[in-house]
Amino acid sequence: MTSESAPIFARGVRKHFPGSERPALDGVDLTVRAGRVCALLGGNGAGKTTMIRILTTLTRADEGVVRVAGWDVRAEGTRVRASIGLVGQYAALDEVLSARENLELFGRLAGLDRRRARERAGELLGTAGLQEVGRRPVGSFSGGMRRRLDLATSLITIPAVLFIDEPTTGLDPQARRELWSSVRALTAAGTTVLLTTQYLDEADALADDVVILREGRVIAEGTPGDLKKLVGEPRMELREPTLEDVYMHLHEGVAAS
Numbered sequence: 179m180t181s182e183s184a185p186i187f188a189r190g191v192r193k194h195f196p197g198s199e200r201p202a203l204d205g206v207d208l209t210v211r212a213g214r215v216c217a218l219l220g221g222n223g224a225g226k227t228t229m230i231r232i233l234t235t236l237t238r239a240d241e242g243v244v245r246v247a248g249w250d251v252r253a254e255g256t257r258v259r260a261s262i263g264l265v266g267q268y269a270a271l272d273e274v275l276s277a278r279e280n281l282e283l284f285g286r287l288a289g290l291d292r293r294r295a296r297e298r299a300g301e302l303l304g305t306a307g308l309q310e311v312g313r314r315p316v317g318s319f320s321g322g323m324r325r326r327l328d329l330a331t332s333l334i335t336i337p338a339v340l341f342i343d344e345p346t347t348g349l350d351p352q353a354r355r356e357l358w359s360s361v362r363a364l365t366a367a368g369t370t371v372l373l374t375t376q377y378l379d380e381a382d383a384l385a386d387d388v389v390i391l392r393e394g395r396v397i398a399e400g401t402p403g404d405l406k407k408l409v410g411e412p413r414m415e416l417r418e419p420t421l422e423d424v425y426m427h428l429h430e431g432v433a434a435s
């Protein structure tokens with residue numbers, strides 16, 4: 179398989195928003211192979227959401243080749259949209275409806291008949307760990323529960339490629355762990371996933387491959403293990419290396435480029 183036919187393929191992606199000083203994306207290459215989970219890791223303003231928006235046809239790149247699920251995002255956007263799921267930064271849930279009703283509604287919107295929508299809602303409540311609260315109105319849900327439901331709604335019909343923008347920002351450690359296990363369970367079907375995160379531990383928990391973005395450029399990529407090795411052995415305080423540690427390590431290389 180050539181890399182251009184990979185589920186996510188981007189070469190030389192550039193995006194400069196009018197009026198801003200520097201490009202949001204400055205020649206980004208990204209390939210995610212079938213069935214892999216890739217984390218796009220970077221701090222605030224690194225360009226993560228812009229990259230997700232370009233890959234999901236919501237924003238156009240100024241330059242570059244971008245193919246998702248084998249289709250060109252510019253010329254074949256409708257095909258791309260039919261092949262993907264997107265979990266954005268904010269939930270699109272109906273607060274008054276229960277979790278189950280939300281899932282059934284999304285199922286009907288996705289074209290399932292009433293019976294199949296009900297079945298699928300039941301399956302997804304189970305996988306997302308929300309079975310016991312399935313009949314409660316979403317308005318009463320915690321941030322972590324909402325996020326898991328949000329993820330479940332994007333998997334009603336299993337997409338070939340799934341995008342998740344910052345799955346756990348703002349969640350407490352317990353809720354983050356629960357969400358991680360939902361992501362693992364829900365993506366076990368072999369969907370190719372690109373998620374963004376600001377946290378190395380999240381990339382480590384979920385991703386096969388990690389791409390680090392800083393100021394619109396890819397500054398490092400590899401497996402979570404490769405990146406942690408860059409930073410060396412765990413420190414005296416037995417702390418896991420963080421994104422900051424990787425930045426510190428890469429700093430000289432970036433300054434020289």
Ligand SMILES: Nc1ncnc2c1ncn2[C@@H]1O[C@H](COP(=O)(O)OP(=O)(O)OP(=O)(O)O)[C@@H](O)[C@H]1O
Nearest residue numbers: 195198202220221222223224225226227228229376
């Ligand atoms: N619609 C827009 N108009 C102008 N500038 C924008 C727009 N969207 C993003 N930017 C700028 O592009 C850069 C990258 O933003 P982006 O939202 O992609 O970063 P991010 O990595 O998702 O950050 P965060 O972690 O805060 O979500 C930032 O400098 C941002 O201010």
Ligand SMILES: [Mg+2]
Nearest residue numbers: 226227228343
């Ligand atoms: Mg963002």
